Amino acid sequence: MSEPAYDFGVVCEARADRDTACVLADRVLMDAIDWLDEELLDTQRRWRGLTPSEPFLRWASVREEAKKAGLKGLFGHFGNKPAEPDALVARRALLLFVDSDTKPQAVMLVRDSDADDRRRIGLEQARGDKPWPFEVVIGVAEPKRECWVLTGFKAKAHEEEAFHDLAQRLSFHPIRDAHRLTASEHGAKNDAKRALEELTSGNLERERECLRETPLENLRQRGERVGLTQFLSEISERLVPVMDGSRRSGK
Incomplete structure (x- = not known):
């Protein structure tokens, strides 16, 4: 079987989070892109972890994976501002995907806010930290998936x-x-x-x-007050253009 044309990385805490976010993202993609076929979708795109064989990268594993990979530049401010919650771990996760053998065209960062508004800000800090070679999509469930x-x-x-x-x-x-x-x-x-x-x-x-x-x-x-509306907009505005060819990943 040939490899899917598009690889999308997922960072989340559990399989249920991954499944929820990916089902919703798939629905937006299929609604927006005519040539996608639900029966063939698994041959057209792949949700993955650091390697194509892993379903997702777990937030709790990021620190250890970064240590094993010998990654540098993991600390410090974002611009002139200190890191908000999740900013540093999200930066590590994105660096891990940059360093992976097969880079995805996009990475989706999915997180529960646990009633802490600063978590979204932290993920946005990581996304804006540098020009990543892939699109970065943020999904924050408020307060939970x-x-x-x-x-x-x-x-x-x-x-x-x-x-x-x-x-x-x-x-x-x-x-x-x-x-x-x-x-x-x-x-x-x-x-x-x-x-x-x-x-x-x-x-x-x-x-x-x-x-x-x-x-x-x-x-x-x-979904406005639980972060779902924002997530669906992120998929429409950032992931759809990557997959339909109207925007190159990371641009």
């Missing part, structure tokens, strides 16, 4: 009772106000993971339905 999935949730008949129970327990709308699910402790009252599990009964295929079947325009409209 599960909020992106909730944005695409519409209760089916057998889920309506669980939805109303959840809304009553939270005292706010768990879809429209998903940005308020800010608990850092799993299982807490306003924990995004708990809310999603209650609505989908922990069914991963139901999660995928929320991402794959909800119209993109609905996701854009509902």
Whole structure:
């Protein structure tokens, strides 16, 4: 089998983050580029880690990978400003892709904000640090990935009772106000993971339905306060031009 024409690197924390971001990115790409074929998509593009055989690069592994690679210039300011959260680790990750045997045409940095607005600023600092030889796409789920999935949730008949129970327990709308699910402790009252599990009964295929079947325009409209609207715009503005040939990667 021939190699895909486009290689896109992914940096994230877990497989679920990778799958969520890549499903959404694929939808934007297919919506914008006529020649993409869903059945042939895996032969047209590849989401990968530092090597094509790895599904993603884990944030927690970046420091050790940079150490093994002997990378230099990992510290210091960004312009005349100190590094915000995630800026240094994102710089390391991008340098690792620069140093990889087969460079991707783009790298996607996907992160939960964990209710810290400075994380997005840190990723933007890393992106603006130098003219990278690939496009850099940023996706920050605010506060967590599960909020992106909730944005695409519409209760089916057998889920309506669980939805109303959840809304009553939270005292706010768990879809429209998903940005308020800010608990850092799993299982807490306003924990995004708990809310999603209650609505989908922990069914991963139901999660995928929320991402794959909800119209993109609905996701854009509902996703403003959870970072999803911004991520979909990043894909449209930065990744689509790389793949349809209207912009060279890294330009």
